[in-house]
Amino acid sequence: MKVAIPYFSATGNTEKMARAIGQRLQELGARVDYQDITALADRQQPLDMDQYDAAVFGSPIHSMRAPRLFRDWLATLDGQGKASAMFFTFGGFIIHPTHFDTRRRLEAVNFRVVASADFPGAHTYNLSGWQAMAGRPDQGDLDLAAQYAEAIHPRLSGADPTLAPELDPGPYSEQELDQFELGRYKMAPDLPNRDGQECQMCLLCQEQCPSGAMDAKKGEADRDKCIVCLGCVKNCPDQALSLSDMSKFFAWKMDKDQETPDSLRQKRGQLYL
Ligand SMILES: Cc1cc2nc3c(=O)[nH]c(=O)nc-3n(C[C@H](O)[C@H](O)[C@H](O)COP(=O)(O)O)c2cc1C
Ligand code: SF4
Ligand code: SF4
Known part of the structure; x- marks a missing residue:
């Protein structure tokens, strides 16, 4: 079985989980190709499913869904009726309807969706004042990813025809979710900038x-x-x-979602099989 693992990962958490899932699938005999689709240039090509028996899609959760750019890329694919699995990383807060929404999008382009999973990852905004899920994914999260790979292997190969279970659609309408997506700009009034600092001009950014x-x-x-x-x-x-x-907004977010440092620390990933 040849499996594609396309993943979107701005700060590396999702990439770590992609590699953990891919490594276990390889140990079980699958041939695995990783496809990093984070950079704009890397999303100019669709995924060619002629070359693969199955695909495993990974992304972070951005405002309760997969990032819009990832969703737009999914819409360009043709799954040819083949099996796919999904996984997401999240920074300790709201997860749904990411699984439900992404499944719908994969099915719309003719993939069968056999399973999903989510794994904690250090919140992106820890880079600017938040303190959520620091140090994640940890070894326990990576072990769970390996367990996920074991569970999906027979479903991806076709040995087991089971599809993903019903997934939580969440309480929000599409319009409300679009509004939440815009909320990030209120939290970061100044977007990334060099603020007059010198740099080596490597152009990586x-x-x-x-x-x-x-x-x-x-x-x-x-x-x-x-x-x-x-x-x-x-x-x-x-x-x-x-x-x-963004530390002021971290305090607001913890309060709004009724989280504490302890409740965040105790969060584990979940498999939807
Ligand atoms: C714009 C944005 C929105 C986010 N929204 C959520 C969210 O709704 N729920 C959550 O738990 N984490 C959220 N996060 C945190 C990320 O899902 C988490 O840090 C993820 O592991 C980052 O993955 P990456 O390192 O592969 O980019 C958000 C992060 C960003 C940048
Ligand atoms: S400018 Fe920086 S933060 Fe904004 S989309 Fe590009 S990489 Fe992400
Ligand atoms: S990534 Fe490279 S070009 Fe961009 S700010 Fe840093 S050093 Fe400068």
Whole structure:
């Protein structure tokens, strides 16, 4: 069996889980191709399912769904009726309807969806004042990813015809979810910028930006395009990029979602089999 693992990962959590799932699938005899579709240029190609028996799609959860750019890329695919599994990483807060919504989108392009999973990952906004899920994914999360790979292997190969169970549609309408998606700009009034700092001008921030928002020469993100994924901030070799401090919003978010440092720490991933 040949399996494609396309993944979107701005700050590396989802990539770690993709590799853990892929490694176990390989140990079980599958041939695995990883496809990093985070950068804008990497999403110009669709996934060619002529070459694969099955696919495993991974992304972070951005505002209760997979990132819009990832959703748009999924819409360009043709699943040819083949099996797919999904997985997501999340920063300790609301997860649904990500699984439900992504399944719907995969089925719309003719994939069969056999399972889903979510795994904790350090919240992206820890880069600017939040303190959620630091140090995750940890060994327990990676072990759960290996367990997920074992469970989906027979479903991807066709040995087991079971499909994913019913998934939670969540309480929000599509319009409300779109509004939440826009809320991130209220939390980060200043988008990533170099704030006058010198840098080696390696252009990485521009080349790896998922949305084409970063202008390396200017050293600032275009507000109309930036999705606040913070890939540029995390991956700049000179640590020259920063954005507004968001610690005030962390306190607000913890209160709104009725979370405590302990309740966050205790969160585990979940398999939907
Ligand atoms: C714009 C944005 C929105 C996010 N929304 C959520 C969310 O709704 N729920 C949640 O638990 N985590 C949320 N997170 C945190 C990420 O899902 C989490 O940190 C993820 O592991 C990042 O993956 P990556 O390192 O592969 O980019 C959000 C992060 C960003 C940047
Ligand atoms: S990644 Fe950092 S060092 Fe490279 S061009 Fe961007 S700001 Fe400069
Ligand atoms: S400019 Fe915005 S979209 Fe581009 S990498 Fe930085 S945070 Fe992400």
